[in-house]
Amino acid sequence: LVFKKTYSSLSSSEIIAKEKSNMTADRFEHCIGVSKTARKLAELNHYDVDKAALAGFIHDYAKQVAVDEYREVIKTQGFDQDLLNWNRSIWHGIVGTYFIQRDLKINDPEILTAVRKHTTADVEMTTLDKIVFMADYIEPGRSFSGVEEARKITYANINQGVGYQLAHTLKFLIDKRNKIYPRTLDAYNVWGINE
Ligand code: GDP
Ligand code: FE
Ligand code: FE
Ligand code: FE
Numbered sequence: 001l002v003f004k005k006t007y008s009s010l011s012s013s014e015i016i017a018k019e020k021s022n023m024t025a026d027r028f029e030h031c032i033g034v035s036k037t038a039r040k041l042a043e044l045n046h047y048d049v050d051k052a053a054l055a056g057f058i059h060d061y062a063k064q065v066a067v068d069e070y071r072e073v074i075k076t077q078g079f080d081q082d083l084l085n086w087n088r089s090i091w092h093g094i095v096g097t098y099f100i101q102r103d104l105k106i107n108d109p110e111i112l113t114a115v116r117k118h119t120t121a122d123v124e125m126t127t128l129d130k131i132v133f134m135a136d137y138i139e140p141g142r143s144f145s146g147v148e149e150a151r152k153i154t155y156a157n158i159n160q161g162v163g164y165q166l167a168h169t170l171k172f173l174i175d176k177r178n179k180i181y182p183r184t185l186d187a188y189n190v191w192g193i194n195e
Contacts, residue, residue: 001032003054008105015104019057022103023064031057033139034132041131045158055111055128056135058104059118062096063088073098090181093119121166121187127158134161159191166192 003012010018020028038056042049070091074083077098083091097112106112114132117125121133138151138161146168154161166188173180 001035001057003057004050007051007054007108007111010105015054015058018103019061022061027060027063030139030141031060033141034059034135037135037139038131041135041154041158044155045127045131047127047131051108051111052128052131052135054106055114055132058100058106058111059115059132059136060092060096061104061115062099063092065092065096065099070095086179086181090119093117120181120184121162121191122183123186123190125162125187125191130158130162134158134165137161137165162187163191163193 001012001016003015005011008015019031023031035053035057038052039049041047042052065088067088070088071084073079073095074081074091079095079098083095094116097115100106100112100115110126110128113126114128117129118132118136122129125133134154138147138154150161150164150168153164166184170180170184170188170192173184
């Protein structure tokens, strides 16, 4: 696992060390899996493999940041105050980029946008957005029922993979009677439906 010094003033080993110290061992393994899968999806979709690998690696950097710290950042760093009505599932992408810029010194707008959209997806998705969104869902450590089908669909056609994930995540959230982030629903209406 080596990242070229293109997107941060930090070295590859500094980024890896910070990432590791900011999360549990399981979460770190997940990030390595997402990085490898992002590399593979980039190859298949003619995208910069090194950039995809870095975006995948750091996508959950802020997943385990303390709730109080998130609330403070949302209140003081210019975020939409409606975010206070949500939780870390939603924050770690949208607000997580604040910690990625601050700690990992990564400011590339495409990478930050892919992190921002990796949980909810969005109406507009670039190739990198789709790569990180799907790598997160199908990396080798994932084992939910349907993951094999998700892998098959995604490797054949990443857009269909995005639709599959959105449909299944919505179903899963509704079964649990969880609150749906409006952007997730908007994304489903673009990527999830059969025309
Ligand atoms: P992870 O960070 O690798 O665990 O994966 P994600 O970032 O994709 O998702 C984090 C959690 O957010 C998952 O449990 C999703 O089911 C959940 N999630 C995704 N969309 C929504 C939404 O619209 N509302 C809520 N409440 N949760 C969501
Ligand atoms: Fe995540
Ligand atoms: Fe995801
Ligand atoms: Fe993840």
